[in-house]
Amino acid sequence: NAGVTQTPKFQVLKTGQSMTLQCAQDMNHEYMSWYRQDPGMGLRLIHYSVGAGITDQGEVPNGYNVSRSTTEDFPLRLLSAAPSQTSVYFCASSPTLFLAGGKEQYFGPGTRLTVT
Amino acid sequence: KNQVEQSPQSLIILEGKNCTLQCNYTVSPFSNLRWYKQDTGRGPVSLTIMTFSENTKSNGRYTATLDADTKQSSLHITASQLSDSASYICVVSARDSNYQLIWGAGTKLIIKP
Numbered sequence: 001n002a003g004v005t006q007t008p009k010f011q012v013l014k015t016g017q018s019m020t021l022q023c024a025q026d027m028n029h030e031y032m033s034w035y036r037q038d039p040g041m042g043l044r045l046i047h048y049s050v051g052a053g054i055t056d057q058g059e060v061p062n063g064y065n066v067s068r069s070t071t072e073d074f075p076l077r078l079l080s081a082a083p084s085q086t087s088v089y090f091c092a093s094s095p096t097l098f099l100a101g102g103k104e105q106y107f108g109p110g111t112r113l114t115v116t
Numbered sequence: 117k118n119q120v121e122q123s124p125q126s127l128i129i130l131e132g133k134n135c136t137l138q139c140n141y142t143v144s145p146f147s148n149l150r151w152y153k154q155d156t157g158r159g160p161v162s163l164t165i166m167t168f169s170e171n172t173k174s175n176g177r178y179t180a181t182l183d184a185d186t187k188q189s190s191l192h193i194t195a196s197q198l199s200d201s202a203s204y205i206c207v208v209s210a211r212d213s214n215y216q217l218i219w220g221a222g223t224k225l226i227i228k229p
Contacts (some may be wrong), residue, residue, distance in 0.1 A: 004159070042120065042205070042219030043160075090159050105217075107159030 002026050004108035006091050012114045013081040021076040021111050023091030029106075031094045032074040033058070034066065036087040037110075043090065049074055081115045088112050118143040120208050120220035128226045133196055137223045139189040139206030147211035151180050151191050154203045154222065163191070163204075193225075201227045 007022045025032065033048035045058030049068040063085060065077040074093075078085060094105040120141045129135050141149070148167045152160035164173045164180040166189070173180050177194045193200055206220040 040221055042207075042221050044219075045217070092159075104162055104165075107161070109159055110157070 006108035025093040029093035122220040126224040143208040145211040147209040152205040
């Protein structure tokens with residue numbers, strides 16, 4: 001099992017450009033999510049999905065779009081990049097949405113994005 | 117407001133020494149508390165998960181404690197190794213409609229030889 005994979009590992013964009021961060025998991029998990037991690041702050045949830053065809057907004061969704069056409073893939077699209085979106089982005093997956101009773105959440109290696 | 121505060125922000129200790137990291141939370145209603153280890157340039161990896169009824173949980177040289185009454189948790193690392201250098205993140209899950217996760221900012225631990 002590869003677990004959760006993310007591409008690219010690094011990316012530099014100019015303000016106004018768009019791009020898609022890729023995320024895939026091979027554990028047949030229903031729940032996938034995108035976080036951003038900024039210095040001195042906890043991870044913040046951008047969007048999440050509870051299954052193919054179902055997505056919802058997290059804490060900081062503005063400027064980002066997601067779709068979930070298959071169980072395995074959950075891409076994150078930046079519509080018009082802004083310097084405030086400079087961050088490290090993590091994709092995660094877990095068997096269920098409800099992380100009760102010790103359900104594990106697995107993270108990808110991250111994408112470091114710089115917007116100039 | 118649901119919050120998770122961690123201390124210290126950073127810590128430097130010598131290899132072989134013990135250390136304790138702190139986590140205070142105001143999350144209610146409480147579901148569970150997790151400690152993650154995040155190596156530089158990597159995603160977080162779960163160390164322990166504790167529910168309301170558990171007050172101690174170990175994973176090798178890592179021991180987490182939970183006091184649900186005072187809403188405090190600690191992560192104790194015994195006989196530190198260079199590979200323990202990482203950020204340690206406390207995450208509390210709220211027992212609400214979607215078990216929202218509230219993330220602490222982490223403690224950056226550096227182990228010096």
